[in-house]
Amino acid sequence: MEKAVAPKKFADKYIELHLHLDGAVTSDIARKLAKIQGIPLPHDDAELEKQLTVPNDCESLNDFLKCFALPLSFMQTKEGLSEAVRLVSENIRSQGVIYAEIRFAPQLHTEKGMTQEDAVKAALKGISETELKVNLILCCMRGEGNEAANNETLELAKKYLVKDGGVVAIDLAGAEALFPTENYRGLFKKAKKANIPFTIHAGEADGSESVKLAVEYGASRIGHGVRSYEDAEVVQTLKEKGIALEMCPTSNRQTHAVEDMSQYPFMDYLNNGLAVTLNTDDMGIEGTTLADEFRYMEKSFGLTAEQEKQILENAVDSAFTTDEVKAQLRKELGS
Numbered sequence: 001m002e003k004a005v006a007p008k009k010f011a012d013k014y015i016e017l018h019l020h021l022d023g024a025v026t027s028d029i030a031r032k033l034a035k036i037q038g039i040p041l042p043h044d045d046a047e048l049e050k051q052l053t054v055p056n057d058c059e060s061l062n063d064f065l066k067c068f069a070l071p072l073s074f075m076q077t078k079e080g081l082s083e084a085v086r087l088v089s090e091n092i093r094s095q096g097v098i099y100a101e102i103r104f105a106p107q108l109h110t111e112k113g114m115t116q117e118d119a120v121k122a123a124l125k126g127i128s129e130t131e132l133k134v135n136l137i138l139c140c141m142r143g144e145g146n147e148a149a150n151n152e153t154l155e156l157a158k159k160y161l162v163k164d165g166g167v168v169a170i171d172l173a174g175a176e177a178l179f180p181t182e183n184y185r186g187l188f189k190k191a192k193k194a195n196i197p198f199t200i201h202a203g204e205a206d207g208s209e210s211v212k213l214a215v216e217y218g219a220s221r222i223g224h225g226v227r228s229y230e231d232a233e234v235v236q237t238l239k240e241k242g243i244a245l246e247m248c249p250t251s252n253r254q255t256h257a258v259e260d261m262s263q264y265p266f267m268d269y270l271n272n273g274l275a276v277t278l279n280t281d282d283m284g285i286e287g288t289t290l291a292d293e294f295r296y297m298e299k300s301f302g303l304t305a306e307q308e309k310q311i312l313e314n315a316v317d318s319a320f321t322t323d324e325v326k327a328q329l330r331k332e333l334g335s
């Protein structure tokens with residue numbers, strides 16, 4: 001008689017390492033947040049959806065970044081920001097996420113008088129009010145004339161940094177092709193000196209040189225890193241150093257990080273032993289969930305249950321949290 005082999009189980013619990021708070025606002029969350037500040041929204045759900053999600057003819061990361069204005073407007077008060085963190089956390093928890101690192105840029109929440117520090121405190125309040133295990137990543141922004149604002153974010157990260165249960169790292173987000181990684185050498189030198197862990201969006205709208213610089217600065221993870229393949233040496237370094245790639249297929253497709261998804265290097269990186277992780281980036285704007293991203297990779301790239309296990313292990317290994325929490329997450333994932 002043939003021995004029964006238990007069918008391999010595809011993932012139904014997830015770890016989210018790359019999620020932007022403002023990009024994770026669904027129409028349901030938008031209505032709740034708009035109410036708090038009395039912001040008028042279209043009554044028609046389809047119209048609201050249209051305003052919140054990226055158009056199909058989105059041409060670049062720059063186009064994509066324009067979609068953030070509306071969700072950001074909901075988070076210009078302490079209450080709005082706290083509630084956004086709580087609602088987004090609860091939403092992903094209901095979709096099977098068991099641990100998340102939520103990132104946001106404090107400097108984008110100061111339009112109505114909040115200071116960056118108020119924003120950090122409001123987000124901390126938000127994570128204290130959800131049952132999901134959440135840590136925060138503070139984003140510095142690529143841009144012009146915001147050097148002081150980025151330095152302030154860095155100082156706040158220094159002040160509020162914990163190993164778990166709060167601010168655990170910083171990031172660099174924004175228009176990579178317009179404001180190259182080279183411009184931020186000084187910022188990350190300071191972060192390194194202060195022992196603040198960081199991830200950097202790189203190799204998304206710009207090439208492998210951007211990833212190379214991020215690694216040189218000391219990034220322990222890379223946001224996307226899609227275009228690392230342009231330089232075999234960069235790929236080798238990522239592998240040797242075990243630097244995790246926070247890849248986000250739907251986002252990478254919508255921002256044209258690769259022109260043709262058949263050339264998407266995710267499986268190559270994974271098969272080559274790179275610490276690839278799977279994330280949503282901006283689930284509200286993209287109309288996706290982390291579970292959807294896993295199903296998409298199964299369907300379009302033949303991702304196996306075994307590979308999903310590996311991806312989730314990579315995520316736990318590279319999470320900005322303590323060994324105790326990681327052990328707990330491994331237990332919950334059954335690995």
Ligand SMILES: [Zn+2]
Nearest residue numbers: 020201223281
């Ligand atoms: Zn991102």
